[in-house]
Amino acid sequence: MNTDEYSPLSGDDVYYVEIQEEGILPDFMQKNKTVRYGIYSIASLSIVLLLYVMIIYLPSLAPEGKQIPDIPMVKNSKVYLHPVIPEKIKGKNPDPDDPVKVIPKFSKLEYASDETPVLKKHLKKLSNITNISKQFMKKRLILIGDVHGSLKQLKKFLQYVEYDGGKEDQVILLGDFTNKGKDSIGVLDFAIEQNLQCILGNHELAMMKRYTQFHGLKTPIFLNDDEYSNSTLTIKEEYDLDELMKLAKKITPKHIDFLSTCSPIRKIGPVPHFINGKQNKHALYPANGVAVHAGLVWSKGINHQNVEEVTTIRNYLPPDWKIPTEDRKDKVGGVKSVAWSKIWNEHQLEIYKKELAKANDDTVTIGTKVYYGHDAKRGVVTKEFSNGLDSGCVYGQQLTGVIIWSQMSSTEDHEDSIVYKQMHVSINC
Secondary structure, eight states, rough: OOOOOOOOOOOOOOOOOOOOOOOOHHHHHOOHHHHHHHHHHHHHHHHHHHIIIIIIIIIHHHHOOOOOEEEEEEEEEEEOOBBBOOOOOOTTTOOOOOOOSSOOOOOGGOOOOOSEEEEEHHHHHTTTSOGGGGGGSEEEEEEEEOOTOOHHHHHHHHTTTTTTTSSSSEEEEOOOOOSSOOHHHHHHHHHHTTOEEBBBBBHHHHHHHHHHHHHOOOOOOEEEESSOOOEEEEEOOOOOOOHHHHTTTTTOHHHHHHHOOBBEEEEEEEEEOSTTTSSBBBBSSSSEEEEEEEETTTTTTTGOOOOOHHHOOOOOTTTOOEESOOOOOOTTEEEEEHHHHHHHHHOOOOOOHHHHHHTTOOOOOEEEEEEEHHHHTTTTTETEEEOOOOOOOOGGGGEEEEEEEEEEEEEEEEEEEEEEEEEEEEEEE
16 A cells, blocks of 8 residues: 555545525525525514414403303202193193103193192192292293204203293293304303203313313302312313313303302202103102202212212212212222213102101102213113203204293092103204
8 A cells, every 4th residue: 555645635634615594585685785694684574463463462362251150050940830720621620640741731720729739738748848829830841952062952851842932831842952063152141142041061061171271260159058078170271272261261251150050950840750661650748849851869969069079979889879960980999880860760769758658738849850961972860869961952853952841730539739740852963
């Protein structure tokens, strides 16, 4: 090898290679300071404008926020069902157990006279458990399952049952009347216009959480009989821009006023108690009716329930069947959870048997019957002390409700009595 051969990369010589960086702007723009600084200025202004739109302008388009007041967990009904005089059958009032196959024409039925001996006695007993002097007299109570923003279907249902706008009817939406469907705001506006009442469901609560967080408001408290059993909503620091958040941003103070009248639980007075599968044979006494979105926890008194539980419950967990769960597939130690209504009915049947043995002339109701929604998969479920009404309207199935009323009846020995009746109604969605 020729040791005298010179290599430019050998030795201690240092070489610098000049690399020309290419900017994102064309050469003539980079060389022209005026053009370059003009573009930078436009870009900066665009960023500032974008931030202004996102942070200041768009939020300003949302309606003004209004503090959600504390809400009672349980409210008493503002109405009582005054018995009507049904169409005569062979010159007498229908038998209490006669099935109802067609919606009666309530607009043509008259109220029974307060001077009727059996009604006078009934009203006196009723006044012992509720202050009917402060309640409005109505012919019908109409409870409707999950609407989920399906305004067109809600209107169709009310038209089918010939709702009178609240004159002699009272409608209660059993929660989840917003979200998922096409027109939640329309449902809210319609409910306000048509004097509908409501129960809060888990979707209304989820929307309230986002509304509270978005407007920076105090979380409402759901008030029970004592402060130790009050409930509050758990609010996240930040929510995604999901459908519920989009809805929350559209909610107006008028909507908050309406939602604030909705309690998670509402007592609705005496309701039918049927003791057979066909739901036409009445027990000796009606049940005490309660409206709620998802269900009640049997081991807690009605005035000590938790707002999250009564709006989400579907099952009870083993082994003691006291812990509620929303997941029907939940298990503990390999043992499956069971429907909350199964345990509820077993518990209420025990109560009914004990109270029936102690019943007297002043007894009005025995046991508690719960009307609820929330469980479209199980659909319409009728049991002695519970009645599920969510039939999956928003999924293209049906919207279901139940009409409850009281009427004069006659037994086989022609003795007049007052009986509470109900009829399920479903329309296709």
